Amino acid sequence: MSRYLRQIFILGTLAIVWELLARLGIWPQLLFPTVTDILSALVEELASGEIASRTWYSLSLIATGLGLAIITSFLASSLAMLWGPWADGLQTVMAVLHPLPSIAILPILLLWFGAGAHSIIILIAFSAFWPLTASILGGLCSVPRTQIEVGCNLGLTGLRLVSQVMLPAALPAIISGLRVGWARAWQASVAAEMVFGASGSEGGLGWFLYKQRYFLEVPKVFAGMLVIVFIGLLIENILFNLLERHTIARWGMSIR
Amino acid sequence: MIQVEFQGVGKTFQTGNQEIVALDDICLQVRQGEFWTIIGPSGSGKTTLLRCLAGFEFLTAGKIYVSGHQVSAPGRDRMMVFQDLDQLFPWRTVLSNVMLALKLAQPGTTPAERKSLALDYLDLMGLIEYAHFYPYQLSGGMKQRVAIARALGVKPSVLLMDEPFGSLDAITRSGLQKELLRIWHETGVTIIFVTHNIEEALLLADQIVVLARGGTIRAVVKNVLARPRSTKNASFTTAWQHLHHLLEQSGYRGQPGTASRPSLDPRPLARPLGQATL
Ligand SMILES: Nc1ncnc2c1ncn2[C@@H]1O[C@H](COP(=O)(O)OP(=O)(O)OP(=O)(O)O)[C@@H](O)[C@H]1O
Ligand SMILES: [Mg+2]
Numbered sequence: 001m002s003r004y005l006r007q008i009f010i011l012g013t014l015a016i017v018w019e020l021l022a023r024l025g026i027w028p029q030l031l032f033p034t035v036t037d038i039l040s041a042l043v044e045e046l047a048s049g050e051i052a053s054r055t056w057y058s059l060s061l062i063a064t065g066l067g068l069a070i071i072t073s074f075l076a077s078s079l080a081m082l083w084g085p086w087a088d089g090l091q092t093v094m095a096v097l098h099p100l101p102s103i104a105i106l107p108i109l110l111l112w113f114g115a116g117a118h119s120i121i122i123l124i125a126f127s128a129f130w131p132l133t134a135s136i137l138g139g140l141c142s143v144p145r146t147q148i149e150v151g152c153n154l155g156l157t158g159l160r161l162v163s164q165v166m167l168p169a170a171l172p173a174i175i176s177g178l179r180v181g182w183a184r185a186w187q188a189s190v191a192a193e194m195v196f197g198a199s200g201s202e203g204g205l206g207w208f209l210y211k212q213r214y215f216l217e218v219p220k221v222f223a224g225m226l227v228i229v230f231i232g233l234l235i236e237n238i239l240f241n242l243l244e245r246h247t248i249a250r251w252g253m254s255i256r
Numbered sequence: 257m258i259q260v261e262f263q264g265v266g267k268t269f270q271t272g273n274q275e276i277v278a279l280d281d282i283c284l285q286v287r288q289g290e291f292w293t294i295i296g297p298s299g300s301g302k303t304t305l306l307r308c309l310a311g312f313e314f315l316t317a318g319k320i321y322v323s324g325h326q327v328s329a330p331g332r333d334r335m336m337v338f339q340d341l342d343q344l345f346p347w348r349t350v351l352s353n354v355m356l357a358l359k360l361a362q363p364g365t366t367p368a369e370r371k372s373l374a375l376d377y378l379d380l381m382g383l384i385e386y387a388h389f390y391p392y393q394l395s396g397g398m399k400q401r402v403a404i405a406r407a408l409g410v411k412p413s414v415l416l417m418d419e420p421f422g423s424l425d426a427i428t429r430s431g432l433q434k435e436l437l438r439i440w441h442e443t444g445v446t447i448i449f450v451t452h453n454i455e456e457a458l459l460l461a462d463q464i465v466v467l468a469r470g471g472t473i474r475a476v477v478k479n480v481l482a483r484p485r486s487t488k489n490a491s492f493t494t495a496w497q498h499l500h501h502l503l504e505q506s507g508y509r510g511q512p513g514t515a516s517r518p519s520l521d522p523r524p525l526a527r528p529l530g531q532a533t534l
Contacts, residue, residue, distance in 0.1 A: 146340045149312055152330040154360045154410065164356075168347045251347045252392025 033219040041219035042226060051208065051227055058189050058204030059231075061117060065124025066185045070178070073129050077136040078162045090137070094130060102127035102184065103191050117202075120192045127188035128181035135177025139170030172248050179240055186232060259323055259446050260286040260309065260414060266317030267304055267471070278304040279471040282318070286448065286463075288413075291440055293449045293457040295499070296467030296474070297507050302450040303339060304471070306416045309448065310336040322414060332361055335407035339418040339450075343403050344391040351387040354378060354406045361410040377405040380439065381432075397424040401432070408439065417449045421456070433459055437483075454499045458492060459485050464499065469507030477502070 015035050022034040033041075045051040080087035102123060109119040143166050151165035167174070193206025203211075205228055212220040248254045267279040278301045286292055294302050307313045309320055311330040320327040322334060337343075344353050354374040358365065365373070378384050381401040391399055400420050407415060421429045433456065440447055451457050457464050461479050468474040477499065481491060 144340075144342050146338050146343045147345060149310075149330070149336070150338070150343050150345075152312075153310065153332070153334075153336055154357055155332050156360065165345065168345070171347070247347070251390050253346050 030216065031218055033222065037219040038222040038226070041217070042223035045220060045223055051205075051224070054203065054205050054208040054224075055227060055231065057202060058193075058206070061120050061204060062124055062185050062189050065121040065189070066128050066181060068121070068125040069128035069132055069181060069185070072125070073132040073136060073177075073181075074167075077133055077140060078159065078167070080137060081140055081162050081166060082158055087137075090133070094134060094137075098130040098134060102130075102188050103195070106192060106195055120189060123192050124185045124188045127184040131184055132177045132181040135173050135180065136170065139173025139177070140166050142173070143169040172253055175240065175244060175248065178243075179236065182235060182240075183232070186228075190228060257288045258285050259288040259290075260284070260448070261321040262309075262318065263321070264318035265305075265308060265315055265320060267301070267308055267313060268316045277471055279308065282471070282473060284465065284473075284476070286446060288446055289444045290462045291437075291447045291449070291460055292463045292465060293451055293461035294465045294467060295451055295454065295457045295503065296465075297469060297503070298452075300467040300469055300506065301471035302467055303418055305467070306336060306418050306448065306450060309414070310334050310416055312336075332410050333412055334414045334416060335410050335412035336416040337400070337403045337407050337418065337420045339420075339422070341396050341399050341423070344399055344406075346391050349388050349390055350378065350383060350394070350402050351375070353391070353402060354409050357406045357409040374405075374409065377409050378402075380408070380435065381405045382435075397421075397428055400424070404436075408443075408445075411443075412445065414446045414448065417447065419450050419452065422452065429456075436460070454496055454503070455487060458495055458499065459487070466499070466502045466506060468505075474506045475502050 019035040022029065022032050022037075026032075029037075042051070076086075076090055080090050105126060106119070106123055109122055113119045113122060140162075147165055147169055148161070151161045156164055189204060190206035190209070193204050194210045205224055209221055209224045212218075212224060244254065262282045262284040265279055265282040266277075269276040269278055282305065284292075294305060296302055304313065308315055309322070309327065311327050311334065327334075344350075345356070348356060351371070351374055354377055355367075355370045358370040358373055362370070375384065375387060378387055381404060383398060383401055383405065386394060386398060386402075391402070394402065400423065404417075404420060421432055424432065436447075437460065439445070447460075449457075449460060451460075458479060458481065464477040464479055466474040466477065479495070481495060486492065
């Protein structure tokens with residue numbers, strides 16, 4: 001508990017320093033708004049429902065894209081355990097595409113799928129797929145040999161061996177892959193919507209930031225960023241920590 | 257009836273440009289229901305012998321038959337209890353580890369039947385209070401006992417045990433030796449049991465294989481001591497000394513050992529060691 005108190009204390013101090021800097025008037029208030037301005041902009045946008053619907057839109061794209069990435073990644077990694085040539089191919093393609101900043105494929109996606117939700121979903125899936133697959137494959141390859149052999153001895157083969165023994169044993173790596181995948185997906189969705197600019201009437205948080213910048217509503221830009229940070233922390237600290245507590249921590253598998 | 261037969265079995269490991277002969281020309285015939293122990297210095301190939309029989313290794317020479325069928329892959333008729341302590345599935349409770357084995361071995365049973373059967377096996381190993389523990393909450397010896405319960409649940413025809421009691425204290429160890437003998441009498445399962453301990457080998461086995469450095473059989477000693485056995489009588493001491501003497505000749509403490517031979521060996525090499533278990 002004292003850890004949370006300390007964190008709140010640090011954040012509070014930062015907010016006060018920010019407020020003082022803004023009030024000193026070194027920079028124009030238009031570009032460097034006070035904390036109070038930012039918070040009142042946040043309240044205003046929350047009240048109007050704008051931020052909520054933008055957030056909902058972003059999260060629905062992410063859920064689709066990340067879901068796609070998770071399913072394909074599990075299929076691809078499991079298949080790699082069953083069929084050597086596929087594993088080699090996957091490793092090679094991953095070595096080439098994993099280092100590529102995912103936003104770099106956006107121009108191609110725009111040409112192929114047009115400026116719309118499809119392109120963003122595919123970009124999100126692409127950004128999350130590679131780190132997720134790298135983690136899952138790494139986890140699957142470091143499953144203790146004895147456990148695999150026990151599985152074989154009990155008569156498990158092929159896909160059943162993968163699903164009953166290898167995937168559960170790789171869960172610590174899988175969860176850390178999901179964390180990275182989520183972060184990448186979140187980044188990709190915000191980045192993509194900013195590149196899209198003004199296309200379409202619908203848009204998520206990235207589009208919200210972009211629009212408010214256009215109207216020079218700087219407190220609202222900051223308010224949007226606060227929401228992005230808040231959701232990131234929420235998923236990280238609540239969802240993933242809960243997932244860990246109910247699985248690998250409970251099984252004594254978290255420390256490797 | 258001959259249940260397990262080794263015919264000139266050899267196993268050579270290739271590490272880098274070096275060849276390690278782990279087993280060399282092993283010939284054995286184990287009858288159904290017999291209790292065999294394998295004893296020998298560290299590195300003499302005891303684990304490798306069990307792994308070959310379990311179907312986890314390619315042989316580089318010879319053949320192994322179990323119940324008349326040539327061993328080519330792992331199977332539930334030969335359950336192995338490993339030397340390592342991480343053989344339980346950490347994401348399953350003790351009970352659930354045993355129940356998984358039962359489910360795979362007897363797919364027709366209901367979960368309730370499997371649960372009561374699993375509890376019986378845990379009771380047999382004195383672990384009933386730990387049924388809902390996760391493996392990380394158990395001591396090393398308890399983990400080993402769960403592994404034995406899980407292997408027994410499959411009702412194998414041959415039970416392979418690699419120093420299963422090695423990490424236990426003397427009292428628990430002798431209690432489990434008695435339990436194992438009781439289970440062996442009740443089930444009629446054939447047991448092949450690796451140990452470092454001469455006393456343990458003598459208390460348990462019908463036949464004792466003494467392996468020597470280089471993976472050769474130094475001797476196969478028939479154990480004629482009457483059951484139930486005790487370490488206290490004179491014939492036990494004589495047998496102990498005999499085995500001790502054999503072991504000393506098998507390459508302990510840096511002695512060359514009768515089996516050590518030049519490492520140049522013209523026999524054909526193993527197929528590459530891929531991820532063969534999948
Ligand atoms: N996977 C492997 N690759 C290379 N060499 C191996 C492998 N497994 C075993 N060996 C070698 O085979 C020989 C026999 O090993 P094994 O594990 O069977 O000995 P052991 O009799 O069980 O010894 P211990 O009593 O210490 O358990 C050793 O020289 C070992 O180095
Ligand atoms: Mg060994």
